Amino acid sequence: MSYRFELLKTDPKTRARLGLMTTAHGEVRTPVFMPVGTQGTVKALTPEMLKEAGAEIILGNTYHLTLRPGHDLIREHGGLHRFMHWDRSILTDSGGFQIFSLGPLRRITEEGVHFQSHIDGSRHFLTPEKAVEIQEALGSDIMMCLDDCTPYPADRGYAEKSMALTHRWAKRCREAKRSESQALFGIVQGGVHRDLRQASVEALAAIGFDGYAVGGLSVGEPKELMMETLEATAPLLPAGQARYLMGVGTPEDIVEGVHHGIDLFDCVMPTRCARNGLLFTNRGKVVIRNARYRTDQAPLDETCDCYTCRNFSRAYLRHLFIAREILALLLNTIHNVRFYLALMERIRTAVAGGTFEAFRRSFRGGHAEDDAGPMPDGRADEIVKPSEEDEP
Amino acid sequence: MSYRFELLKTDPKTRARLGLMTTAHGEVRTPVFMPVGTQGTVKALTPEMLKEAGAEIILGNTYHLTLRPGHDLIREHGGLHRFMHWDRSILTDSGGFQIFSLGPLRRITEEGVHFQSHIDGSRHFLTPEKAVEIQEALGSDIMMCLDDCTPYPADRGYAEKSMALTHRWAKRCREAKRSESQALFGIVQGGVHRDLRQASVEALAAIGFDGYAVGGLSVGEPKELMMETLEATAPLLPAGQARYLMGVGTPEDIVEGVHHGIDLFDCVMPTRCARNGLLFTNRGKVVIRNARYRTDQAPLDETCDCYTCRNFSRAYLRHLFIAREILALLLNTIHNVRFYLALMERIRTAVAGGTFEAFRRSFRGGHAEDDAGPMPDGRADEIVKPSEEDEP
Numbered sequence: 001m002s003y004r005f006e007l008l009k010t011d012p013k014t015r016a017r018l019g020l021m022t023t024a025h026g027e028v029r030t031p032v033f034m035p036v037g038t039q040g041t042v043k044a045l046t047p048e049m050l051k052e053a054g055a056e057i058i059l060g061n062t063y064h065l066t067l068r069p070g071h072d073l074i075r076e077h078g079g080l081h082r083f084m085h086w087d088r089s090i091l092t093d094s095g096g097f098q099i100f101s102l103g104p105l106r107r108i109t110e111e112g113v114h115f116q117s118h119i120d121g122s123r124h125f126l127t128p129e130k131a132v133e134i135q136e137a138l139g140s141d142i143m144m145c146l147d148d149c150t151p152y153p154a155d156r157g158y159a160e161k162s163m164a165l166t167h168r169w170a171k172r173c174r175e176a177k178r179s180e181s182q183a184l185f186g187i188v189q190g191g192v193h194r195d196l197r198q199a200s201v202e203a204l205a206a207i208g209f210d211g212y213a214v215g216g217l218s219v220g221e222p223k224e225l226m227m228e229t230l231e232a233t234a235p236l237l238p239a240g241q242a243r244y245l246m247g248v249g250t251p252e253d254i255v256e257g258v259h260h261g262i263d264l265f266d267c268v269m270p271t272r273c274a275r276n277g278l279l280f281t282n283r284g285k286v287v288i289r290n291a292r293y294r295t296d297q298a299p300l301d302e303t304c305d306c307y308t309c310r311n312f313s314r315a316y317l318r319h320l321f322i323a324r325e326i327l328a329l330l331l332n333t334i335h336n337v338r339f340y341l342a343l344m345e346r347i348r349t350a351v352a353g354g355t356f357e358a359f360r361r362s363f364r365g366g367h368a369e370d371d372a373g374p375m376p377d378g379r380a381d382e383i384v385k386p387s388e389e390d391e392p
Numbered sequence: 393m394s395y396r397f398e399l400l401k402t403d404p405k406t407r408a409r410l411g412l413m414t415t416a417h418g419e420v421r422t423p424v425f426m427p428v429g430t431q432g433t434v435k436a437l438t439p440e441m442l443k444e445a446g447a448e449i450i451l452g453n454t455y456h457l458t459l460r461p462g463h464d465l466i467r468e469h470g471g472l473h474r475f476m477h478w479d480r481s482i483l484t485d486s487g488g489f490q491i492f493s494l495g496p497l498r499r500i501t502e503e504g505v506h507f508q509s510h511i512d513g514s515r516h517f518l519t520p521e522k523a524v525e526i527q528e529a530l531g532s533d534i535m536m537c538l539d540d541c542t543p544y545p546a547d548r549g550y551a552e553k554s555m556a557l558t559h560r561w562a563k564r565c566r567e568a569k570r571s572e573s574q575a576l577f578g579i580v581q582g583g584v585h586r587d588l589r590q591a592s593v594e595a596l597a598a599i600g601f602d603g604y605a606v607g608g609l610s611v612g613e614p615k616e617l618m619m620e621t622l623e624a625t626a627p628l629l630p631a632g633q634a635r636y637l638m639g640v641g642t643p644e645d646i647v648e649g650v651h652h653g654i655d656l657f658d659c660v661m662p663t664r665c666a667r668n669g670l671l672f673t674n675r676g677k678v679v680i681r682n683a684r685y686r687t688d689q690a691p692l693d694e695t696c697d698c699y700t701c702r703n704f705s706r707a708y709l710r711h712l713f714i715a716r717e718i719l720a721l722l723l724n725t726i727h728n729v730r731f732y733l734a735l736m737e738r739i740r741t742a743v744a745g746g747t748f749e750a751f752r753r754s755f756r757g758g759h760a761e762d763d764a765g766p767m768p769d770g771r772a773d774e775i776v777k778p779s780e781e782d783e784p
Contacts, residue, residue: 039711039712039715039717040708040711040712040715040717041712041717041718041719043717043718043719044718044719044722045719046699046719046722046723047703068711068714068715069686069707069710069711069714073686073687073707076687076689077689077705077707077708083705083707083708084708085703085704085708294461294465295465295468297468297469307438311439311477312477313469313475315461315465315469315475316432316469316475316476316477318461319431319432319460319461320431320432320433322460322461323431323432323460325431325433325435326433326435326436326718326721326722327433327435327436327437327438329718330436330438330718330722331438
């Protein structure tokens with residue numbers, strides 16, 4: 001078993017943690033953000049660009065990869081790492097969340113979930129055993145259990161039944177696992193009910209996993225409720241193992257998640273926002289198509305060390321975006337991914353130096369340079385839209 | 393005057409030439425291919441990727457840049473080089489060809505050409521003096537005269553009138569030129585009439601330019617007629633100056649162009665074909681979406697040294713293309729541009745070693761790996777289509 005998680009420090013003033021994860025593909029310093037590589041590529045970036053941005057681990061989507069190009073093809077290529085030319089760590093989800101978001105195209109039974117492909121309508125059946133088999137074919141460093149993601153709102157009875165199914169599926173995943181070199185994480189459910197969350201943590205810990213994810217958050221509930229549930233759940237998780245908050249979130253959400261003791265995050269927000277011209281900077285969000293940047297010769301973010309900020313002006317980025325040039329997608333994505341990964345570096349430095357609480361308070365005071373309107377919800381954005389070619 | 397062209401060798405068996413061009417931004421070894429950077433970017437590539445592919449000079453389109461983002465804005469940025477972060481040489485066209493292709497949206501007078509923007513329908517008036525002024529604002533290393541591109545077919549009377557106008561405009565461009573650091577090339581017209589081509593060469597040489605382009609070819613005439621006209625025109629051009637065949641072409645066309653004594657080429661073919669999944673290899677053209685590449689673990693071209701061929705399989709490239717991933721556009725473009733630039737390296741090596749004629753004969757024997765159908769015409773592809781967002 002080559003997976004290992006070492007808890008290096010817990011901040012005495014908050015629950016923030018510093019950790020070192022070791023996988024078959026190297027070390028991952030936590031808290032960490034995982035850029036999302038849905039279809040075997042983090043959209044618009046080469047693996048070298050990801051490395052230059054500081055990525056140590058990325059996320060791959062089992063649902064998408066099994067439909068296209070297929071996990072058998074990827075196994076024949078020697079796994080997802082070789083297929084996509086990425087030699088650092090990969091976490092794969094189970095496909096459960098994407099299937100959950102298919103709505104009428106899916107039907108859940110005790111045995112597993114029947115669904116139709118959003119690409120061609122073909123019928124598929126995913127079981128806990130199959131989810132593990134696929135992820136073993138992909139060869140990811142961290143696999144996720146198939147879970148039944150409880151929607152919001154859900155009444156207590158529904159949430160409890162859904163959670164119990166998740167636990168039975170988690171046990172079947174654990175038993176199906178064959179690979180020695182891959183880790184398997186369990187997923188805590190229980191909706192926004194604190195006692196269910198506690199029961200879920202206990203049930204999963206009793207099965208025993210290499211790490212634990214908090215699932216079923218950022219699925220439409222108010223932000224306060226999400227944070228309350230997280231605050232009640234995270235401290236219950238086994239302290240010696242990695243904690244992953246799935247599909248979250250904004251920079252502010254991530255700082256709060258770290259505050260509550262989370263180690264791993266993923267979200268399509270930096271990449272998707274980049275493609276839509278919404279850029280994160282240390283002075284706030286920038287809507288690059290705004291006329292105010294037409295003649296602006298300054299870099300996007302004076303304090304950023306990314307390739308885009310080192311070499312191009314806001315006026316040029318605006319021109320590329322308005323002219324719908326492919327290079328706009330590259331340069332914007334490079335910057336936003338670097339912004340997220342540099343944020344994680346600042347967080348780790350603050351936790352290491354005992355200044356995380358001060359960092360958190362000053363970070364929350366950040367303002368938007370442009371009035372970008374409400375930010376899209378990171379996880380809701382991930383929902384599969386059958387009519388779209390773009391990434392769920 | 394920092395521009396210089398040195399003729400290093402003329403092949404004794406053919407008219408192929410080896411040259412060294414020096415501009416304010418460095419050396420350019422000829423024969424050379426210029427990737428097209430229509431809107432201040434070679435589509436899908438960073439400047440660093442272009443350099444890694446071996447590009448020493450690129451082409452910028454005056455028509456597009458003056459409409460968006462505007463040449464004044466680019467001048468304020470210190471010129472096109474700084475605006476787009478490209479420190480090697482740039483040749484700009486005059487905008488004439490794109491305006492010529494606007495059809496009913498343009499009207500030619502003695503003074504200049506009235507046209508409407510394909511972006512917003514706004515009205516503009518371009519004169520020879522203005523074309524030079526814009527290119528001086530852009531700060532390109534090589535500027536082109538505004539010409540009246542004679543269409544095909546055109547009767548002799550029309551071709552003669554059109555040519556005479558091009559000559560009067562060339563003289564006005566020459567007189568309008570202020571910049572000492574930028575070169576100015578004249579453009580030979582005359583349709584497919586040999587005597588007119590000869591008259592055009594003489595008229596332009598009498599005015600005196602830093603280099604000469606063969607214009608009005610690859611505008612719809614049969615390939616044989618294009619080559620016959622080129623063969624009759626190129627040898628008449630002043631031997632000591634650079635010769636540029638505008639908007640051409642396929643790899644085969646370029647080899648033939650070199651054979652007739654051409655030094656500079658440009659074409660959207662490698663970049664546009666890449667975006668459409670048509671890839672050039674030393675074994676022929678590959679239509680990457682074909683099912684035969686589904687499980688193909690080999691690189692696109694075993695003999696190619698580009699980033700794409702060094703790191704990715706045909707199966708992965710096919711997957712990216714079918715999944716409509718942005719990375720497909722990057723990787724395909726990197727390869728096709730490298731294919732063209734590596735071809736130019738092979739041509740220069742052959743001319744230097746006295747083996748160009750043998751190279752040319754073996755090259756013409758190349759076959760298509762896939763039946764890709766007839767190749768799109770490179771120059772016709774450049775025509776402005778008002779309804780398209782994509783590059784003309």
